[in-house]
Amino acid sequence: MDEFSFINAIKPKAYNQPTLIKGIGDDAAVFRSTSDIVTTVDTFVEDIHFSLDTMEPFHIGYRVLAANISDLAAMGAEPAFYLVSMCIPKKWSQKALEEIYQGMHELASIYQMDLIGGDTVSSDRLMISITAMGYVPKERARYRSHAKPGDIIFATGTLGDSRAGLEILLHQQECKDKDYYIRRHRLPEPKAAFALGLREIERVALNDISDGISNEANEIAEASGVELIIIEEKVPVSQTFYQFSEEQQYEWKLSGGEDFELLGTVPEKEWSRVQEIAHQANTPIKQIGYVRKTEEPRVLIQSKEEIKQLTKSGYTHLK
C-alpha cells in the first residue's frame, strides 16, 4: 500500500467546523472554542469488538465512530472533531481501509464532524481507536451524578436490538424483521440530536447505553448516590422482539449493549418538555422508572411478580 496515496484518499477535501483553524498536515491540529470541550476515546479490536464475519469494513468504521458520538451525546455535547488511530494488518487492501473511513465519514457528515488527525501503523490485527471532541455550553455538561430522588428515569429507542442483530448474523438465523435487527447492530444511530435538544433543561443525568442498562443504571445510582427503580415491562423493545426466547429477551434488553441509546433522569416537572424535545428530534422515548432516596446506591427491577436488585452485569437477586 502506498502511504501517500492512502493519506490523500482519506484526508478531507474541505472542513465543515467553523472553529477549526488547522486540519491535517502539520504536527497537530488547532481549533478555537468559546464552549466547553468534551473529549473521549474508544478502541475496537478485530475479533474482540467486531468480526469480519458479521461486519463489512464500512460498518466497522461507522460503528467505532458511533460509539464515540454516543459518549459525546451522553455528555450533552455537539460532535465536532475526530482523530483516528489505526493498526492495520498488511493483508488488508487499500480499498477495504478506505471503506472503513467511508463508514466513519457517513456518520460524521450528519454532524458536520471533521477528521483532523490520526496515525496509521501496521500490525497483525485490525485495531481502530478514535478520539472524538465536541462542544457543550458552560454548565450544561450532563453527568451521571445529576440524578435526584423524585426524578423520572427514561430511555430512548428500543433496547436489545443490536444484540439480537448480532445473534441473527452469527447463526444465520431467519426471523421477523431480520434486516432491521442487523441494521441496528451494524449501523446504530447515536442520539446526539436529542441530547442537544435537552439544552434548555437545567438538570438532566445522562449515560449512553453501550454495555446495557443494568450497567449504566448502576453507574448513575453510584455517581448520584440514589436508588433507581426500573419497571421491567416498561423497558422499551421492538415490536417483534417477543419472537426471541424469554431468557434472550430479558438478557438482551438489560445487558445486550451497543444499542447506543440514552438512559437518563430528569425532574418530573420537566418530563413533558423532554418528551416534546424527543419528538422534535424524531427519537422515541419512554419513562421506565423513577429515582428514590437511599442509604445504599443500587438499582431495583420491578416486574409483575416481584422486585429484585439488578447488578452491573445484569445478574438479579431478590432484595
Next chain:
Amino acid sequence: MDEFSFINAIKPKAYNQPTLIKGIGDDAAVFRSTSDIVTTVDTFVEDIHFSLDTMEPFHIGYRVLAANISDLAAMGAEPAFYLVSMCIPKKWSQKALEEIYQGMHELASIYQMDLIGGDTVSSDRLMISITAMGYVPKERARYRSHAKPGDIIFATGTLGDSRAGLEILLHQQECKDKDYYIRRHRLPEPKAAFALGLREIERVALNDISDGISNEANEIAEASGVELIIIEEKVPVSQTFYQFSEEQQYEWKLSGGEDFELLGTVPEKEWSRVQEIAHQANTPIKQIGYVRKTEEPRVLIQSKEEIKQLTKSGYTHLK
C-alpha cells in the same frame, strides 16, 4: 487482572490543570479554554516502534508521551491533557502495565499534564495510542508553512543520539558515554519549555525531529515553498559522536529520528533573541543553515566538498 483495581491504580488522585472541569469517571472529560486548542495522536506498537529487548515498560510509557509532547512543542503549544488507549496482551502483569503509566506520569508531571481518559482492551500485542492536547495563544501556532527566504535555520540539542542508543542496546556494544546514548533513546526530552519561550517571537516555523531532519526539513520546504540550505558541519552532534563510523554518523544525524528535538526557522533579526530564550530554557541551540527563495521547494546539504540535494528519506544526490 482485575480491571477495577487497575483503573483505580492508574486514575489520577488529583488534577493539575485549572481548565479541567471533569476528569476520568463519566462518559467523557470536559475542559474550558480561552486559548486555541492543539491536538495530536501517536500510536506505538510492540516490535514495530519499540521492543522489550531494549526498553523497560517505564520507558515505553515515557517515550510514547514524549512523542506527543514533542508534536505539541512543534506547534508552540503548552501541554495540558492526554488520553491513553491501550491494547494489552493477557500475559502482561498489572505491575508492568502500571509501570507504563508511571513512565507517562513522570514526563506528564513536568508539564502538569493531566490524564483525562482512555480505553484499555486486550489483544495479542502491546499497542499504545496517546491523544494529547495543549494550549496556544491566538495566532501563535507554529506552522511548517511559516518559513521565509532570509530566515535562519536552527536545531535544538544534538541529533542522532537516540539512534546511537538503540544501536548500542541492540548490539550490547561498549562505547564512550554509553549510558548517555541509552538514556537519550529511552528517555528523550521534548523541547516544550523552549517552544513556549518563543511566544514573544512573531513568526517561527517549527517541526519536531521525530523522523530525522532530512524528513522534517523537506516538510518545511514543501509547506513554505522555499529552499533550505543545511551546512553539514553545523548539524549538532554529541561530543563523542565521532566514535561511530562516518556512514553511521551521517545517517544517524540526518535520518536517525526520535531525538524529539526541534527544527525551526526565524527571521535573522530575531536570532539573538531566540538564542537567549533557548539559554533560559536550558536548551542547546545552533544555527545550521538558511532559507532561500526558490522555484522548486527542496533541501540542499552543503559540506566542505560539495552541495547535494537531501531527500525526505535522507538519500542525497548532486544537485
